[in-house]
Amino acid sequence: xxxxxxxxxxxxxxxxxxxxxxxxxxxxxxxxxxxxxxxxxxxxxxxxxxxxxxxxxxxxxxxxxxxxxxxxxxxxxxxxxxxxxxxxxxxxxxxxxxxxxxxxxxxxxxxxxxxxxxxxxxxxxxxxxxxxxxxxxxxxxxxxxxxxxxxxxxxxxxxxxxxxxxxxxxxxxxxxxxxxxxxxxxxxxxxxxxxxxxxxxxxxxxxxxxxxxxxxxxxxxxxxxxxxxxxxxxxxxxxxxxxxxxxxxxxxxxxxxxxxxxxxxxxxxxxxxxxxxxxxxxxxxxxxxxxxxxxxxxxxxxxxxxxxxxxxxxxxxxxxxxxxxxxxxxxxxxxxxxxxxxxxxxxxxxxxxxxxxxxxxxxxxxxxxxxxxxxxxxxxxxxxxxxxxxxxxxxxxxxxxxxxxxxxxxxxxxxxxxxxxxxxxxxxxxxxxxxxxxxxxxxxxxxxxxxxxxxxxxxxxxxxxxxxxxxxxxxxxxxxxxxxxxxxxxxxxxxx
Ligand SMILES: [Ca+2]
Ligand SMILES: [Ca+2]
Numbered sequence: 001x002x003x004x005x006x007x008x009x010x011x012x013x014x015x016x017x018x019x020x021x022x023x024x025x026x027x028x029x030x031x032x033x034x035x036x037x038x039x040x041x042x043x044x045x046x047x048x049x050x051x052x053x054x055x056x057x058x059x060x061x062x063x064x065x066x067x068x069x070x071x072x073x074x075x076x077x078x079x080x081x082x083x084x085x086x087x088x089x090x091x092x093x094x095x096x097x098x099x100x101x102x103x104x105x106x107x108x109x110x111x112x113x114x115x116x117x118x119x120x121x122x123x124x125x126x127x128x129x130x131x132x133x134x135x136x137x138x139x140x141x142x143x144x145x146x147x148x149x150x151x152x153x154x155x156x157x158x159x160x161x162x163x164x165x166x167x168x169x170x171x172x173x174x175x176x177x178x179x180x181x182x183x184x185x186x187x188x189x190x191x192x193x194x195x196x197x198x199x200x201x202x203x204x205x206x207x208x209x210x211x212x213x214x215x216x217x218x219x220x221x222x223x224x225x226x227x228x229x230x231x232x233x234x235x236x237x238x239x240x241x242x243x244x245x246x247x248x249x250x251x252x253x254x255x256x257x258x259x260x261x262x263x264x265x266x267x268x269x270x271x272x273x274x275x276x277x278x279x280x281x282x283x284x285x286x287x288x289x290x291x292x293x294x295x296x297x298x299x300x301x302x303x304x305x306x307x308x309x310x311x312x313x314x315x316x317x318x319x320x321x322x323x324x325x326x327x328x329x330x331x332x333x334x335x336x337x338x339x340x341x342x343x344x345x346x347x348x349x350x351x352x353x354x355x356x357x358x359x360x361x362x363x364x365x366x367x368x369x370x371x372x373x374x375x376x377x378x379x380x381x382x383x384x385x386x387x388x389x390x391x392x393x394x395x396x397x398x399x400x401x402x403x404x405x406x407x408x409x410x411x412x413x414x415x416x417x418x419x420x421x422x423x424x425x426x427x428x429x430x431x432x433x434x435x436x437x438x439x440x441x442x443x444x445x446x447x448x449x450x451x452x453x454x455x456x457x458x459x460x461x462x463x464x465x466x467x468x469x470x471x472x473x474x475x476x477x478x479x480x481x482x483x484x485x486x487x488x489x490x491x492x493x494x495x496x
Pocket of ligand 1: 032072213306307
């Protein structure tokens, strides 16, 4: 071998080493049911989220981000597979393990597998997919996977709201347990330990926090960081009255009835804020572990919540709607290699469907051709770059909502519509869809609606609680029944 060849060989080795060294790690923080009640989105004046606020300031804070579907299972399936519900047929909730063999074969490469196949070490913690799906194709996606549950939590009787008879879903109170009894603390601890290890290969670490998903039970310290009065969000009493029936039936009023009856909204909202505050503590634990590790300068951090949450707006105490409270999500991306956009806000409409292609792009990986969405890399470099495509959220086959900076347009399976001028009406109180002055606006939105819809996947279905093209009546009937209950209970009915 002559000197030139040796020189080329050395250059080649150095190049391949530096390419290897440059492959970024990914830390994906997945939060459950967190709406904009966090400092960096300003949705509630009493929110306390210093750690996430710090991350938002460091990276790009997407303030107009929307989930692909307003329920844990369809939202996470879309994000992890990179496929819109109208392409996958996964509209309602599923247990992926129970879907007929072959149905999902065309989705060869869920997000963790993309990284694992390209030589990454992948680790998933607790809720990344919707819970029952944590064992779905585990070996091909995760090198390491651990699900943490809560220990038995001892609720503090004199604090918070303990509805009787006990209703697990709407309880909001602190527990006296030590931190190690809380699943989210254990997930944060595991993630921190993972980050302290020596990794020979780049890693993809996904850590899922369950709070602020109901029930709102958190350490006492977090509850005590808040004091009454807790400010109520802006609510219009008859807000549902100008909404078509499929939309009204999305209002989860059956959960709201006991809260209203027991005059418990203040405790519930305090429980939600305290749950978010505990999640913020846990996010802080993981971020500090990363900062103290050798990976800080080469790890992309992405933080999202699977959808938002209503706390009384439009008579809802839940998600499962196509309104802002349920579709809008926190969404932050920090790439330490990004020299231009970090520290800025992006108020262009984006969807969590873009997560797959964005992470693939940032890591230099080729996504499969069936993957939906687009890479947000250009918006990381220039957050004020206009986004032409609206962010779309799907809830049941035939029900779609589209968000731009200025508008929200919704069309339900039966052709009924909602239209809100966000710039004047951020709470979406006045539905303009019936006003012919806006026909042109509505028409412009039509071109973004799906022209073809995959049939709903029939096997493996679990919770299916929406009136849609496949089941147009059932939810509406139960909604009407609950409106009657309001009246009988002497509560302010939602349509008065
Ligand atoms: Ca969720
Ligand atoms: Ca209204």
